[in-house]
Amino acid sequence: GAVVSQHPSWVICKSGTSVKIECRSLDFQATTMFWYRQFPKQSLMLMATSNEGSKATYEQGVEKDKFLINHASLTLSTLTVTSAHPEDSSFYICSSYDGGVSYEQYFGPGTRLTVT
Amino acid sequence: AQKVTQAQTEISVVEKEDVTLDCVYETRDTTYYLFWYKQPPSGELVFLIRRNSFDEQNEISGRYSWNFQKSTSSFNFTITASQVVDSAVYFCALRWNSGNTPLVFGKGTRLSVIA
Numbered sequence: 001g002a003v004v005s006q007h008p009s010w011v012i013c014k015s016g017t018s019v020k021i022e023c024r025s026l027d028f029q030a031t032t033m034f035w036y037r038q039f040p041k042q043s044l045m046l047m048a049t050s051n052e053g054s055k056a057t058y059e060q061g062v063e064k065d066k067f068l069i070n071h072a073s074l075t076l077s078t079l080t081v082t083s084a085h086p087e088d089s090s091f092y093i094c095s096s097y098d099g100g101v102s103y104e105q106y107f108g109p110g111t112r113l114t115v116t
Numbered sequence: 117a118q119k120v121t122q123a124q125t126e127i128s129v130v131e132k133e134d135v136t137l138d139c140v141y142e143t144r145d146t147t148y149y150l151f152w153y154k155q156p157p158s159g160e161l162v163f164l165i166r167r168n169s170f171d172e173q174n175e176i177s178g179r180y181s182w183n184f185q186k187s188t189s190s191f192n193f194t195i196t197a198s199q200v201v202d203s204a205v206y207f208c209a210l211r212w213n214s215g216n217t218p219l220v221f222g223k224g225t226r227l228s229v230i231a
Contacts, residue, residue, distance in 0.1 A: 042224075043224050044221045046218045104215060105211075107153075107161045110161075
């Protein structure tokens with residue numbers, strides 16, 4: 001089956017610093033990638049949708065200047081949390097759509113971010 | 117708008133008991149997909165099933181079974197003879213027919229199976 005990887009799997013950073021999370025589709029081309037955020041004991045909430053080569057579309061309430069998403073290639077999307085604060089501590093999960101090959105989306109294993 | 121409701125926040129059962137996780141959805145779309153995912157403590161989502169809105173056949177996979185009823189907009193999940201390894205958070209999700217639209221998740225049901 002299709003594989004999506006995320007790196008790092010967990011990261012601890014200090015308040016005020018920026019951290020980049022990578023989402024890679026390893027064996028297929030992802031025309032669309034989604035970024036979700038999951039706070040402890042809560043559900044997954046969509047943050048943004050990115051299409052390769054286009055600007056990301058952010059959900060209401062998600063600051064696009066704080067959560068920078070880049071989908072520069074068909075196999076890689078990055079989420080950069082800028083000037084991170086403790087309230088940004090969360091589990092970030094990406095999913096990738098294979099552009100109609102199987103019409104499926106595949107989830108990455110997630111990245112746990114802790115901001116101290 | 118699409119919405120998924122999992123009314124059961126937490127369920128605790130004794131090993132070998134059967135347990136049903138409820139899922140009710142709302143959508144105006146006539147074509148859509150329903151999903152169930154398992155999220156163990158590691159956090160990685162484990163895909164369990166996808167069901168097309170036109171396919172109302174119930175499905176059984178080992179100890180797992182799913183009951184899809186469009187008349188009540190429900191897609192319930194039953195684990196038969198539960199095991200400790202079934203302990204996890206289970207999410208029901210809904211997606212429009214097009215693959216490049218995101219999933220809408222319910223709030224999840226935390227299942228604890230006690231030995």
